[in-house]
Structure formats: structure tokens, C-alpha cells
Amino acid sequence: xxxxxxxxxxxxxxxxxxxxxxxxxxxxxxxxxxxxxxxxxxxxxxxxxxxxxxxxxxxxxxxxxxxxxxxxxxxxxxxxxxxxxxxxxxxxxxxxxxxxxxxxxxxxxxxxxxxxxxxxxxxxxxxxxxxxxxxxxxxxxxxxxxxxxxxxxxxxxxxxxxxxxxxxxxxxxxxxxxxxxxxxxxxxxxxxxxxxxxxxxxxxxxxxxxxxxxxxxxxxxxxxxxxxxxxxxxxxxxxxxxxxxxxxxxxxxxxxxxxxxxxxxxxxxxxxxxxxxxxxxxxxxxxxxxxxxxxxxxxxxxxxxxxxxxxxxxxxx
Numbered sequence: 538x539x540x541x542x543x544x545x546x547x548x549x550x551x552x553x554x555x556x557x558x559x560x561x562x563x564x565x566x567x568x569x570x571x572x573x574x575x576x577x578x579x580x581x582x583x584x585x586x587x588x589x590x591x592x593x594x595x596x597x598x599x600x601x602x603x604x605x606x607x608x609x610x611x612x613x614x615x616x617x618x619x620x621x622x623x624x625x626x627x628x629x630x631x632x633x634x635x636x637x638x639x640x641x642x643x644x645x646x647x648x649x650x651x652x653x654x655x656x657x658x659x660x661x662x663x664x665x666x667x668x669x670x671x672x673x674x675x676x677x678x679x680x681x682x683x684x685x686x687x688x689x690x691x692x693x694x695x696x697x698x699x700x701x702x703x704x705x706x707x708x709x710x711x712x713x714x715x716x717x718x719x720x721x722x723x724x725x726x727x728x729x730x731x732x733x734x735x736x737x738x739x740x741x742x743x744x745x746x747x748x749x750x751x752x753x754x755x756x757x758x759x760x761x762x763x764x765x766x767x768x769x770x771x772x773x774x775x776x777x778x779x780x781x782x783x784x785x786x787x788x789x790x791x792x793x794x795x796x797x798x799x800x801x802x803x804x805x806x807x808x809x810x811x812x813x814x815x816x817x818x819x820x821x822x823x824x825x826x827x828x829x830x831x832x833x834x835x836x837x838x839x840x841x842x843x844x845x846x847x848x849x850x851x852x853x854x
Contacts, residue, residue, distance in 0.1 A: 613821070615821050616637045617631075618639045619631075619641070620640075621640070621641070621643055637778055638831045640829040641829070644829060645827055649770050649847075649849075653771060660689045663689075663726060668688050668717065670691060670712050671683055672713075673711070675757045691712065695712065695714075695749060696751070711751055711753050712751070713754040717746060717748075718744070718746060736764075740853035745851055746850045752843060752844050752845055753842060755842075756838075756841075758798065758799040758802075759797050759798040759839075760834075761852065762835070764834055764853050765831070765853075766831055767832060768848060769827065769829070769847075770847040772844040773846065774843060774846055776840055777803040777819050777821050777839040778839075779818070780818065783816070786813040787799040803819060804839065804841065
């Protein structure tokens with residue numbers, strides 16, 4: 538495929554948007570080249586991006602930012618903290634019993650811990666790609682919507698590398714790449730993470746989700762039907778947990794689309810409106826870089842970014 542000199546930039550932008558839409562919404566187009574099955578759209582992506590990166594070598598680099606943990610205060614953790622537990626101990630005392638735990642020294646070997654905090658690396662790997670983001674305070678809010686955006690523009694804004702007035706389409710409204718299978722679309726980033734050993738014994742194909750956004754993004758108190766290892770790459774998050782046994786006291790939404798989501802704001806509980814919430818034992822912790830939180834199926838969890846943040850979750854059976 539050739540591009541005219543005058544229309545090259547526009548043609549590249551248009552084609553990569555169409556290609557990404559095909560990857561996100563369509564089925565794979567598998568062709569056989571020299572005895573090897575090749576995903577056509579992914580193969581074209583690699584060729585085009587390799588050419589584009591060579592052309593962009595002289596572009597001005599984005600200033601690398603230091604993303605701290607929000608504060609230096611050591612806050613209490615209301616779940617057990619395990620330092621690289623054995624598979625047997627994790628299986629018997631947490632997976633089988635469905636008890637949450639904070640795991641440390643588990644993902645210290647991830648290249649992502651060093652690479653992803655540099656916006657230039659993220660832009661080099663995926664800057665020209667198109668990704669879906671959520672716009673709004675949380676998915677249960679009336680002001681919530683979704684939009685397709687350029688990944689480079691999103692990274693610059695979500696990491697606070699532009700003026701305050703440019704951080705979202707509407708002033709003060711968070712923009713969040715949430716629960717997205719980014720690594721299926723961009724395998725170059727997938728190579729920077731490894732599946733934790735605690736998953737492989739029960740599920741060889743975990744669902745891997747990316748969560749990238751600025752300070753203040755919120756996932757309201759909700760449950761998931763599968764096991765979850767939430768891995769923090771950079772930044773920090775406030776987590777509030779509640780047991781499945783407290784479900785009757787957490788006022789789930791009645792509509793079937795949101796019946797896994799509580800009406801209770803776990804961070805600022807309105808006990809006058811939700812009196813049964815007084816019975817709930819809320820467990821709090823701060824998830825920091827290189828931490829891994831095990832969230833069992835059915836456990837309620839509220840998640841709020843204290844800083845710009847990149848997390849990876851592994852959902853498994």
C-alpha cells in the first residue's frame with residue numbers, strides 16, 4: 538500500500554483508525570504465509586508502526602514524569618500482607634477460602650515497572666493507536682460516556698503532561714482507559730508483563746485487562762464473578778473491600794445491568810440513606826507500585842486512583 542507525499546499523514550491516520558476498529562470489533566483475518574498462520578490486521582499494524590516510528594525519531598520527546606505514591610504515610614492494611622507466598626499456601630489459605638490478600642515481591646521482575654512510567658515508551662509502543670476510554674466520574678453516574686481517542690493524546694493528558702484545561706473533554710471530568718483488553722490489541726506492551734504463577738494452576742488463559750488514568754478515577758463498589766489479581770504498575774490506589782456476606786447491607790442497584798454495583802459510596806457512606814451499611818465491615822488498603830491485590834469472586838471492591846495510575850488485572854477461574 539502506497540501513500541502520496543501530500544496525503545501521507547492523513548492516510549496513515551485514517552487507515553490506522555480503521556485497522557484498530559477492525560481489531561477491536563471484528564474477528565481475526567488469518568492468512569497462511571510460508572506455512573505460518575498470520576493475523577493480517579496485526580501484521581499490517583507492525584509494518585506501519587515500524588515505518589512511522591522511524592519517521593518520528595526526531596520528534597520532540599515528552600518529559601518523563603516522576604509518579605509518586607500520593608504521600609509517604611504508611612497507612613494501615615486491613616487484609617493479610619503476604620511476601621511471595623508459596624503456591625500451596627496461597628491456594629489453601631486464600632484461593633480456596635476466598636479470602637483477599639495483598640501480595641508483595643510477586644511482579645518485581647516485570648519490565649513494565651520501569652518502562653511504563655516513561656510516557657515516551659508508551660507513546661513509542663502505541664502512540665498512534667486508537668483506544669476506547671470512559672468519560673465521567675464513574676460508570677454508574679449519569680455523566681458517564683465512552684469515546685474512541687488517540688492513545689498518545691490520552692497518555693499525555695492522563696499523566697498530567699498538558700495544561701489543566703486540556704486534561705479532559707470537559708473540565709474536571711476524568712478520562713479513563715478502564716477494563717480494556719489493551720494487550721490483545723497491542724502485544725508489544727503484553728511482552729512487558731508476565732502471568733503470575735498463582736493463576737496458571739487453575740486457568741491457563743486468564744483475561745488480562747488494562748486500567749490507565751489520572752488521579753481521581755473511580756470504580757464504584759462492585760463485584761466480579763471471577764478471581765482477580767490486581768497488579769499495580771505505577772501510581773497508587775485506595776481500595777475498599779467488603780465481604781459477599783454483606784451484600785444485603787450494600788443496596789445493589791435493582792436494574793440488571795448494575796445489579797453487581799452498590800448504591801453505597803464506600804468512601805463517604807450516607808448512613809441515613811443506607812442504614813444497613815452500618816453492619817458492613819469495610820476493609821481498607823493502599824495499593825502501591827509492584828503490589829498485587831487478590832480479590833476473590835463476589836467480594837465487593839471500591840477503587841480510586843490517588844495519583845496517575847496504570848494497573849493490570851488478571852481475571853481467572
